Amino acid sequence: MTGLRAAAVLCLALLALPAAAQQYPALHSVTGVAADDVLNIRSAPSASAAIIGTLAPDQTGVEVILADGSGKWGLINSSEQSGWAALRYLDRVSTSNWHEQPDQALECFGTEPFWSLSLDEASYLRTQDEPAIPFVLMARQPAAGHRGKSGFHAVSRIDSALSIPDIRSLSGTLTGQLCTDGMSDRAYGISIDLLQFRKAGQLDVLTGCCSLAP
Incomplete structure (x- = not known):
């Protein structure tokens, strides 16, 4: 991820943080993904954004740092960068903050x-x-x-x-x-x-x- 793209991601995160402060960060498990498929991690909270990583269909312990303004995408880390995954495929592990x-x-x-x-x-x-x-x-x-x-x-x-x-x-x-x-x-x-x-x-x-x- 370029420095410019990283800065853009963090700007989006800052905008989303006040609304999400009571819920995140939180641990999640991947759910609703076929056994022969993966959950994509994208460079921006959009289905058309570049894929920068993946999560296994049975992966657990995924830390969602915050949600975007729509509440549909969660910011997570992948290797040495952060990216976005669809929250409808991530099940929150704990109900407590x-x-x-x-x-x-x-x-x-x-x-x-x-x-x-x-x-x-x-x-x-x-x-x-x-x-x-x-x-x-x-x-x-x-x-x-x-x-x-x-x-x-x-x-x-x-x-x-x-x-x-x-x-x-x-x-x-x-x-x-x-x-x-x-x-x-x-x-x-x-x-x-x-x-x-x-x-x-x-x-x-x-x-x-x-x-x-x-």
Whole structure:
């Protein structure tokens, strides 16, 4: 996808986001597609747009980031770019919104420096030039009075067999809004602001994007 086309896709996404903020992102499964067929992913929300990828007829764990203005097309990622698939062939897995599900696993990441966070029952933070640090998720809940937003707190899990750096705890906020990684044409529906508290009193502030994990 060219830079111009990617920009156009993101502009469409921004226009659609306010109407879809209460519903997306959400995990879906492909439905209604013949066993010998595929669901096309297109460069724009139109049946005449170029095909940039496909989904298998039994594919699950498809993250729909948002819907277009018509509500007929959903933005999803395919390889290193994002594209559009017909929502009539995608069945939403959960009736709850992501921020209302404390057990919804997330894969978060950012750049400068490079870091990643697996946010689930077995949480791990990986940062550039440091070993993976295991954490215990202590609390996670929706923000009061703010749809599409939640917060969490985690503490490092002590393990004498591991070389644990001096990071003591993590706190962060998750916001339902369009997010890009700055390195590809992929798009995400959740942004994260992450605070790293170190034993020496140092505070690291990290920002990035999150994807729903199947």
